Amino acid sequence: MKDVRPKKYLGQHFLCDDGIAQRIVESLQDLNPNLLEIGPGMGVLTKFLIHKENVSLKVVEIDDESVAYLQQNYLELSDKIIAADFLTLDLSGMYSEKVSIIGNFPYNISSQILFKILANNDLVTEVVGMFQKEVAERIASGPGNKQYGILSVLLQAYYDIEYLFTVHEGSFNPPPKVKSAVIRITRNPEKRLACDEKLFKQVVKTAFNQRRKTLRNSLKTFQFKESFINAPIFTKRPEQLTVGEFEAICNNIDIANYA
DSSP: OOOOOOOGGGTOOEEOOHHHHHHHHHTOOSOOSEEEEEOOTTTTTHHHHTTOTTOEEEEEEOOHHHHHHHHHHOGGGGGGEEESOGGGOOHHHHOSSOEEEEEEOOGGGHHHHHHHHHHTTTTEEEEEEEEEHHHHHHHHOOTTOTTOOHHHHHHHTTEEEEEEEEEOGGGEESOOSSOEEEEEEEEOSOSSOSSOHHHHHHHHHHHHTTTTSOHHHHTTTSOBOGGGTTOGGGGSOGGGOOHHHHHHHHHTBOGGGOO
């Protein structure tokens, strides 16, 4: 079967460098019995993944042409190909044990993929993925960095994040207009947040939606406990705060007045 034609509407940029592909696969560390590859395309990662021992590999692919290519060229996958959109999958219905995720993620939905992983943080313990370099830097950046934002804080509440290496445009077909990067996301020991999770998300999003303002101004819609009203933290801006400091803010909100 001829090669799959990259489709712009799916954000497809096929990795065509086997050395990079092997390096991505070797970046998996805490490998679970279950491994899910997102967007295998023509199988540049898959051909290395299928040789991993003691691992149940499944791949999810939305592109019918890629599905047909994989079925014809990777007979080992047989019934392991899921022809679907990853964003619509019920991961908790698919897996009863922990799962690792890997992929050369379509850049146009990479943030949505991460939010879905975040929603399944009790199940997904490791992710190795290719992202647009700018997105990878944002996710991996810590407090005090201008790239630190909503997704950085929400992910880092549950995961340790490592920026592994940069991938240049020429490693893809067609070449993207931006550089790419591979990161590793590993579940941290925290079983749950030290505050209300829903409130945590709301506070983080509210603060960063007005990131140039101090917290005293950006969080003025919340009512805080009297003992916390004049806390020094309110003179800071959101990009200066750790996950723990956001948790502390949430724990000092007057819950009786929180809807």
